[in-house]
Amino acid sequence: MQQSVYSSPLKTACSACNLRELCLPIELSGSEMTRLDALVTRKTAYRRGANLYRCGEKFHSLYAIRSGFFKTQVLHEDGREQVTGFQMAGEIIGMDAISSDIHTCDAVALEDSEVCEIPFARLEELSREIPALQRHLHRILSREIVRDQGIMLLLGSMHAEERLAAFLLNLSQRFAARGYSPTAFQLRMTRQEIGSYLGLKLETVSRTLSQFQLRGLIRIQNKSLQFLDIAGLQALIKPH
Amino acid sequence: MQQSVYSSPLKTACSACNLRELCLPIELSGSEMTRLDALVTRKTAYRRGANLYRCGEKFHSLYAIRSGFFKTQVLHEDGREQVTGFQMAGEIIGMDAISSDIHTCDAVALEDSEVCEIPFARLEELSREIPALQRHLHRILSREIVRDQGIMLLLGSMHAEERLAAFLLNLSQRFAARGYSPTAFQLRMTRQEIGSYLGLKLETVSRTLSQFQLRGLIRIQNKSLQFLDIAGLQALIKPH
DNA sequence: CCCCAATTTTGACATATATCAAACATTGTG
DNA sequence: CACAATGTTTGATATATGTCAAAATTGGGG
DSSP, rough: OOOOOEESSSSSOGOOOTTTTTOOOOOOOOOHHHHHHHHHEEEEEOOOOOOOOTTTOOEEEEEEEEEEHHHEEEEOTTSOOEEEEEEEOOOOGGGGGGSSSBBSSEEEEEESSSEEEEEEEHHHHHHHOHHHHHHHHHHHHHHHHHHHHHHHHHHHHHHHHHHHHHHHEEEEEEHTTTTTTSEEEEESSSSHHHHHHHTOOHHHHHHHHHHHHHTSSSSEEEEEESSSSHHHHHHSOOOO | OOOOOOESSSSOOOOOOOOTTTTTOOOOHHHHHHHHHHHHHEEEEEEOOOEOOOOOOBEEEEEEESSSEEEEEOTTSSSSSEEEEEEEETOOOOOGGTTTSSSOEEEEEEESEEEEEEEHHHHHHHHHHHHHHEEEEEEEHHHHHHHHHHHHEEEEHHHHHHHHHHHHHHHHHHHHHSSSSSSSEOOOSOOHHHHHTTOOOOHHHHHHHHHOOOSEEEEEEEEEEHHHHEEHHHHHSOOO
């Protein structure tokens, strides 16, 4: 488990960020953007395996992922892990900690990554003064609630095949939204992590992916994934 | 499916509400409380079976449950329902709709209930002026995220027995927090609704509850539930 | 560059939960 | 008050996924 964290002296400018549309500063005027820029204090890099934060730590900041890929997980006392999400560039992470001022999960980089730190107290201050920012913060918090309820639905009422199909299509969409190919990319997580996220054992994940390949829906070799029949995958999710 | 909704002319006063500690106005000064009072416009009653809101409707307000019991659910095209939560007095409902301005689920009264309507645009306004209110709103949104992640954990990694035990203990705690007996109460929902919420079939719910009774953990007759061995139930949740 | 540790795949078998079915209980309503 | 609709329990059986195990593959570090 790497811990190395190195800080970049470069000032992060939201106004110049190519993730601006996905992230926090959406719909702000020029001067409002400048004030947000002043608040996002650091851009920090994390090596693969490094923790962005840990369960139990004091909450200070939200983090906007600038580049890379994270997972969030809850570790049980006995070592079992439950992955609660995979986060990619442009997404905001750490919102679960607002309610208690303590982080309720671990966030771990799945590849070398960079994040912008957003001190939450100052974000609250600024969002009192900039209604568009306030509104956007509320939307982001609510979007997280909607996302979680989607996963509840998946875990509560879908079969292994449907869960995997939904998972792959979700990743595809998110890569597409970031300008990457939606039909071919590298999985950043292990079968075990996928399984934990989807409430399945790693063997079931592996078998189901093999099945998909056999049926000509995808091509998967280890972590490289290619979609061959998106419509076919979508059809799997429809109520059986 | 009842639809009858009758409005009470009585002004709801947050400052006089016995749920104040559980609900929105926590930690406000007297004058701040008065301004919140002015915002919570109506107190409305819903008969059992009535919808507080429906999936697809335009979002205007959050609702604070004054008395009674609700469920939230997503209806699939084919008629399958997935229950996403059970809400009781003092809890705030409707937060999933903030992100898109459209309600993403149905909220249905499971018994005759009363709610306070909180127009969200005005709540945003007021929370820009009252930091304590802003902070509390953020905590409530975040608490919902944490709650959902707890359910993800339950659905993703627990067996039927553990899910039921966790569910019953959660209800017990919430009744206790409202001054009701934590060891004996009426279930407001059907086995089918419990099953939907927990990702189980109603038969499994019924069988597992019968099991619990056989082992002397609870006494259950239809909807009346009595806890006989809370420690025993808690032991069931611990990682096996 | 090679080797060790971690990850993935696949098979055989076990088991928890779903499915189907029937009897029974409860509730609300005319 | 009775009856129809709805909800609950229980049994027999089916099935999806988990468990255990072994071999194959991959990738990072010395």
